[in-house]
Amino acid sequence: MNIRIRRFRLESFFALGALTILCIIFSIFARGFNQWATALNIFASSYAIGFLAIGVTFVIITGGIDLSIGTVMMSSALIGGFLYQNGEGLPLWICLIIIVLIGTAFGTLNGLMVTKLELPPFIATLGTMMVAAGLGSIITSVQSQRFPAPIGDSWFTRTFFRIDNFPVGAIWLFSFLIIALIVLNKTKLGRYTFAIGSNEEAVRLSGVKASNWKCIAYVISGFCAGFGAIFHAAAVTTIVPNTGQGTELQAIAAVVIGGTSLKGGSGSLTGTIIGVFFMSVLRIGLQGMGINAASQVFFTGIVVIGAVLFDIQRTKRANQVRKVKPVVQKEK
Amino acid sequence: MKKFIAILLVILLATAFLVACNDEPVVEDPPTVEEPEVIDEPEVIDEPEVIDEPTEVEEPNDDVDVSYVAVISKGFQHQFWQAVYAGARAAGETYGVAVSFDGPPSEADIGPQLEMLRSALARNPDAIAFAALDTEAALAELADAYNRGIPVIGFDSGIPDAPAGQVLATAATDNIAAGAVGADNMFPEIQDAIAAATEDAPVTIAILSQDATSESVTGRTQGFAERMYQLAGGVNDSVAIVGGLGRINTGDTDAAVIIDVTVGATPEIADMTSAALGVLNTPNLLGVFCSNEGAVMGLLATIGAGTNVPDGVILVGFDAGSAQKEAVETGLMFGSVTQDPFQIGYQAVSLAVRAARGEAVHDVDTGAQWWNSSNMHNPDIAILLYD
């Protein structure tokens, strides 16, 4: 594990360096970038995507993909908001728990489809993506749902979004990240996640219930989507039916920028979170330079391609070394 | 190291692009934007204020240096918003202020719009013109602007239900009135058929709506439905409003004249197209009112894909756009109602500049006009019809 960890630290260092350079460039060229308000804005834009990206990192390391997280997040928030508004005085905190449970339920559905029914993850989660979007719309009769607005002293806002000018959500996100880091790097679940991504059949033939552990990765992804939904609701207040498509791709893009391989078997959560912030900073910085939405999407695309090129270069280099080494060993 | 170089490359590319784009909207005053419309402006009826403005009659705070207005719209890519953008730029030129214009990719993107609003606030503009996708989501930012003394002007659909005093004025079309214009013009064509309808042989007037939440779209839908309800009620006793916009329904689905509101599953064009297909297949259809350009595009896409419009069905649209203009010109559509997007943008910035100077500002109705194949080339109408 030592080598792996060392390699990823290096990677994270590069990603972090790139993020820093980006910030420096924007602080010179973008109007109003060097302000606490901008930092708050960047945080606010990163919460929901951050949780989604952390969750989907687990799935991607197993060699799978979860396309449903975007709509699952919106759908959970939508249904939670519906209960909050139409639930006969159902307290908000119960609605929040339900939101997380709905996300987890969708994640479990994905996991079972992938492991028990042996559907390809792409197809299974693509289906769930649509099912979740549709379910949210059906339950709410295609009506937007509202959460307490981010103003005044609503405990909802103060707990999950911000207290005055302090980004409470960031505390949650980073605490969550630390827990996820521990799970991924220090527990059996994390070890099996990497092992399954590296060679699932070998894991199964080692007597490990590989499919159960893989299923758990999808459950985590769904759980994170549900958790992210709370923060999305706190930051945006109004949840519109039939949205969320595309959010999963942003989260996946962040994971890729963070250096996790879509082939599975390797990945890093610190990289993922840096990827999330990289994308928010890029978007908000470009706005500060007066560049419109279309170009923002354009640049995000460039960064994703750049990051993947990166990954390929790294793998190539690593493989060049590998070709040589076995011979050394063989010849003693 | 290649990695590092790659990142550097991306960043370099980004900066190069930024520097290239940079000077246009924000930093400098717009240098060479050609806006012949502005010159024609005085002919347009609805806005006496603007014409007077350049002479600056009131000038109570001329010493206040207004240099930068941030405009946050509800969209960007759509032709309508590009026309608003053109109006905003023209006003910026008139007043000698820099104008930035941001809008989210789609009208469901409340989060991204909030991000743009926050980002605009961080730039310390002298005033903000804002068309809210969702007022409640933006309450904190509105309060922030208010506390910092940055005047906020609403435009287009405005900032409905904003806390008192936080939005100084709105430049917008009166959507209910605009929708009624559509009903007024459609009704004479279908009056006889409405009068002849019975509960055993009912007729339907359909409304195709892209959205059940946006104030502007639902306002027009409501304006059309209620005016049509009123007009039809004059010639037939049994009229009902039914369908996807619950709050205006009158409930009686067995009526002789049914005004049926269809809302697309999502605002996406594909969903509008399938909604339009359903509308065109309604039995005994007399007319269809599309409450924005998106709905018109859905309808035209359906027709373009081979669905026939039953004989005698009157198609009435809203807004403009090249496809709709062609459909009206060829007679496929009976006519349409237009707002004045250029005026919306122009008035929004103009209100913002004056508010920033400390002048008193009031709501401006940017107007709605009926247009059809016979008047669409008149100069005063043509100017309102963006491509």
Add this chain to the structure above:
Amino acid sequence: MGDIRNSPYILEMVDIDKRFQGVHALNNCSINLKAGEVLALMGENGAGKSTMVKVLTGIYKADSGDILYFGKKVVFKTPKAAQIAGISIVHQELNLMNHLTVAQNIFIGREGKGFFLDEKSIVRKSAELFERLGVFIDPNEYVKNLTVGKQQIVEIAKAISFDSKVIVFDEPTATLTDTEIDVLFDIINELKSKGVGIIYISHRLDEIKRITDRVTVLRDGELVGTKNTAELEIHDVIHMMIGRVTYEPPKQTSSVPEDAPVVLEVENLNSKDVHDVSFKLHKGEILGFAGLMGAGRTEVARLIFGADKRTRGNIIIDGKAANIRSPHDAVKRGIGYLSEDRKRFGLAVDMSISNNMILASLNDYTSVGFINENKIATTSNEYVDKIDVRTPSISQIVKNLSGGNQQKVVIAKWLIRNCDILIFDEPTRGIDVGAKSEIYKLMNALAENGKSIIMISSELPELLRMSDRILVMCEGSHTGTLPIEEADQHSIMTLATLNSSINHTEEEIKQ
């Protein structure tokens, strides 16, 4: 050979030296080749044969030494350059595109000028090539429809289409039937007669005698010597190849007592490929599984291990019926399975040695859900020492290890899990001689310590040397079990071809 000047050789590789990170892969090796001769290049795995060929064709660059081609010093930068100059390789793994036709495969990358394809001309040229080889293959046939033997002929045709002067055959007969081998040898003789020089890499000693003119043997990256085939006996070649390593003779008697307890009993095991297999495995015993390819030995192992679903049959462990439905169940009952394909089924090759070693026993290395890395390191180091895994560190990625060391990691995985029943499926496949005998020693030690072992192998000498009893299978059925005292190559092969269905399949072949 170095003193021959203006020699008859068309190709000379002189004093080739190649190091990988300081380790000698080739230490001053020289070979030479005449026009119209077949030179056998022999040696155990890792002796340096492939490295030599890779240096010749430009995949590796030699650290020192010269390549003389028709007397001129050459350095090929890429295999393509070597091919154009007239040096081609027919690889053991065929590099053909199944969904293209024979002609399209032969002329891939050389379709001619212009944007549009001239299919007719490549078909005609392909037909000419086959004519030269004296075989008929339809150039318009899709490669996927050809037998392996014919696919190989396509590769050869591709090689001679470059007008090759030197063709290297890398274990060409490994996957061929006897008839196909005859055709191949006819072709080689044909090429010989046309003056093509051939380097022939093979492990099959009988073939060497049959087809080659001279033999060059490498061992551990060094040249052992070159002899005329006619002057050599097979045991000479073996001696040259093996050098210091001595093969142990077959086991004479079993040391497992008659009344040793039965640890595993299999009753009427059935599946699609396995028919009514029953046997008993005693404590401390090595039970060999012999049979031809496709006899169902691996299938039996996978059924016992729960990797595949059995349709019928009982598995009894230590006298108790074991309801094994998944590898998880099998491992819980103390069965470990070492697959014949380590990389696919045995190892997470991108992970470290220590992570692979504890993969089956991670539960024992967690406390309150957290992984105890120190405990893992201690155990891993212990086993690296114990079974002599050659690696700089336990955090080495398994992909970087040699086959023998990878196999040891898999063995360690099951030892750490403390399995009592170990199923070794082709444990020495792809492993060099030295490592092989270490694996044998390890297996013997395990049996002595009371572990019970099923050993599946296609190498009869290996089975005869290791097993206490040999169970023989044919076509999915158990055809007999031989105590080691009665087992020899002849008796095993008789049982391995005993099944009546064999005749049936032969008839099918005739059709």
